[in-house]
Amino acid sequence: MTAPRQRGRPPRITRERILTAARSLAPEALTMQAVADVLGVDPKALNYHVGHRDGLRELVAVDAFAAELARVAIPTDGDWRQVLRSYATALRDATVKLGVLATYFHLPATGLGALEPVERVLQKLVNAGFSVDDAGHVLRLVSDVGHTAGREAVYLSQSREHPYVAELTTALSTAADDAFPLLRQVVDARTTDSSDGQQLDYALDVVIAGLDRNRS
Numbered sequence: 001m002t003a004p005r006q007r008g009r010p011p012r013i014t015r016e017r018i019l020t021a022a023r024s025l026a027p028e029a030l031t032m033q034a035v036a037d038v039l040g041v042d043p044k045a046l047n048y049h050v051g052h053r054d055g056l057r058e059l060v061a062v063d064a065f066a067a068e069l070a071r072v073a074i075p076t077d078g079d080w081r082q083v084l085r086s087y088a089t090a091l092r093d094a095t096v097k098l099g100v101l102a103t104y105f106h107l108p109a110t111g112l113g114a115l116e117p118v119e120r121v122l123q124k125l126v127n128a129g130f131s132v133d134d135a136g137h138v139l140r141l142v143s144d145v146g147h148t149a150g151r152e153a154v155y156l157s158q159s160r161e162h163p164y165v166a167e168l169t170t171a172l173s174t175a176a177d178d179a180f181p182l183l184r185q186v187v188d189a190r191t192t193d194s195s196d197g198q199q200l201d202y203a204l205d206v207v208i209a210g211l212d213r214n215r216s
Helices: 015-023 032-039 043-050 053-070 080-104 112-127 132-159 163-172 181-192 197-215
Strands: none
Touching: 015 032, 015 043, 015 053, 032 043, 032 053, 043 053, 053 080, 053 112, 080 112, 080 132, 080 197, 112 132, 132 197, 163 181
16 A cells, blocks of 8 residues: 655745845736745635735835845945935935835844944044934934935936925915915925935934034
8 A cells, every 4th residue: 555645845934035035026017926936835825924915014114124224335434424425325226226126124123134234333433523313313313304305306317296296286386376376386396306406415414514604
């Protein structure tokens, strides 16, 4: 009598294997089913590690962001102002690289590769005379500025119009023609120039000028 054929064990699923499979997929094609197909398992096998599709996309977004930020070369010979500008710009660019996954990523980034630039920025601030507490506050502020600029750039690449422009335009259309003249000028300017670069530069100018004033 022939013994029944033993079925092989299903492949063991880990977060690293899920990430490896997800990296082979285009961000817009990232679904539980697509990753499961790459791994040769049932999509339910992924639930323990990522929970659902949003959890999967968050995992991939964090991984991609950390990989991008790890490539950043924080200048060691510049002063703290140059370092802050470089770091904020790097955050913006790393967020833009996420594309459709940007909405699934939120600071702070916890990958070890992403922590190294953070440590260098903090060290530069402390060496410049900031206390550790103040350096932490500065880091958080500049991180928010850079990350927000990146998310806005991603949104604009998809819609070409900032969400508040459409909302304000609708609201102003219900007001008298001569009402809110300055606000209308701001909205018109934003409509004709949707670049986030100018806003990022302005925000950093204000932050750095304020820090300089507080230190004097």
